[in-house]
Amino acid sequence: MVKRTSFEGDACPIARSLEAIGDWWSLLIIREALFGVRRFGEFQNKLGMAKNILSARLRSLVDHGILETAPASDGSAYSEYLLTPKGRGTFPILVALRQWSEEFDEHPEEIATILVDREKGRPVKKLEMRAEDGRLLSPADTTLKPRPASRRRSA
Amino acid sequence: MVKRTSFEGDACPIARSLEAIGDWWSLLIIREALFGVRRFGEFQNKLGMAKNILSARLRSLVDHGILETAPASDGSAYSEYLLTPKGRGTFPILVALRQWSEEFDEHPEEIATILVDREKGRPVKKLEMRAEDGRLLSPADTTLKPRPASRRRSA
DNA sequence: CTTGTGTGGTTGCATCATAAAACCAAATGG
DNA sequence: CCATTTGGTTTTATGATGCAACCACACAAG
Secondary structure (H helix, E strand, O other), rough: OOOOOOOOOOOOOHHHHHHOOOOHHHHHHHHHOOOOOOHHHHHHHHHHHOOHHHHHHHHHHHHHHEEEEEEEOOOOOOOOEEHHHHHOOOHHHHHHHHHHHHOOOOOHHHEEEEEOOOOOOEEOOOEEOOOOOOOEEOHHEEEEEEEOOOOOOOO | OOOOOOOOOOOHHHHHHHHHHOOOOOOHHHHHOOOOOOOOOHHHHHHHHHHHHHHHHHHHHHHHOEEEEEEOOOOOOEOOOOOOOOHHHHHHHHHHHHHHHHHHOOOOOOEEEHHHHHHHHOOOOOOOEOOOOOOOOOOHHEEEEEEOOOOOOOO
């Protein structure tokens, strides 16, 4: 089989997240969902993608627990696609991608929008990584350790 | 043409970043590079991917200014692939992906490693988004504004 | 100089995923 | 009821992926 390699069993959390949202469209669908988009046709209009792959992606996102289908919410008998807490938890990923573009894009003048603090209308600061005690950490200040064995179940 | 849709001209910074690193392998290559991997064969061994697509991905990453080829560095006459500043700038994206897995993965016990503060050996805190004045921001505290027109060129 | 071996790729298929468009059924809407 | 919109599925063509085979070069031994 030449099957597209799956990262499902991989022990790396980055690979595991890519398994769920590492394709071309998923993060854009999530972006729209965070903006309040819920309906199939609305996703299709905003993203301009083919309906068959939108259908496949939505199903995949539901399977991964990122979206869930709700029966109605406004009058019509159609169903909607809503973000789960896991889905809303992708927000920092989207912010990180956005800030990376804002900082390094070759043509930043083509970027249409900036993320701002709603209260003051000023751009948000770059995402910060901190230690438990609050110290600001750079990449070099971090390292990887093997995950400690779970204590909940001994054998 | 059925060409795989390109986000190159898109005004959304998230789409633009996905254009560069939104495929299955690029972020994993960058992850290895952040770990110090430099050589073709080393990437191939660690990631277990086909050599032709590794070749294509490395070229794409070089074209996007994320990697650069350095002539040698150790004795051998082969070239190496090094991260540029733009490449190292993806670190928060990888951290965000990792933390998302750590928080929401269905089988967290399968995750092998955790990211820790090198000094204390304790897990790093979740990425924080802050306003210019330092206030901690939730997603709901933010909004998008149109990018102000560049002042450098009036017309 | 010749042979051998490892590195760093490219080239050929076979297969999978994606995309566009056609199609279709149920739900509205007049 | 008939027409249109919504929310998809099916069909078909093409691009991307994956494996294996091949190849060029460097380097070392004989």
